[in-house]
Amino acid sequence: MSNGRALIVVDVQKDFCEGGSLAVTGGGNVALAIKEFIAENEGRWDHVVATRDYHIDPGSHFSENPDFVDSWPPHCVVGTEGAQFHPNFDPRVASAIFDKGAYEAAYSGFEGHSGEEELASWLRGNGINTVEVVGLATDHCVRATAVDAAREGFTTSVLLNLTAGVNPDTIASALAQMRHEGVELQGEPVGA
Ligand SMILES: [Zn+2]
Structure with missing residues (x-):
């Protein structure tokens, strides 16, 4: 039986931090806090x-007149600076990086691939049964990733102190949905 634990760092990219095209308030601080948390919790x-x-x-995921629910300003386009990891986060700590959304909206990391491999099978193949989720944004990609993790059968926690969200209303509904799906919520959300 596998009993490994993984940390999933969601979308800590320049476009989702201050100065980016779809900035989340506090994103840069969250990137730094994640880096420090990883350094302080080796093992x-x-x-x-x-x-x-x-x-x-990604089709209608991008819009000139975004509704900030289903459509968004262009962000994290492959080859642009905004798609890069925020400099406060060092991706060299990651064993693998999962890219999502090339030709569609993809909020969940479980829609992502590292080469040919999907996140769920990668985690299982590495003996992981427990995941902790951090990153950006609480109400969208963190929510979707944590919900999918729980649905895939992983024991799932979100460390809210290491997340930041877009909007207080959608953060509140995201927290409710995650709880409903059996995700353990630890700490207090930033931005709510
Ligand atoms: Zn997107």
């Missing part, structure tokens, strides 16, 4: 993995 996880929103042509 807590068997693996750290990271996800990236990594768009080429």
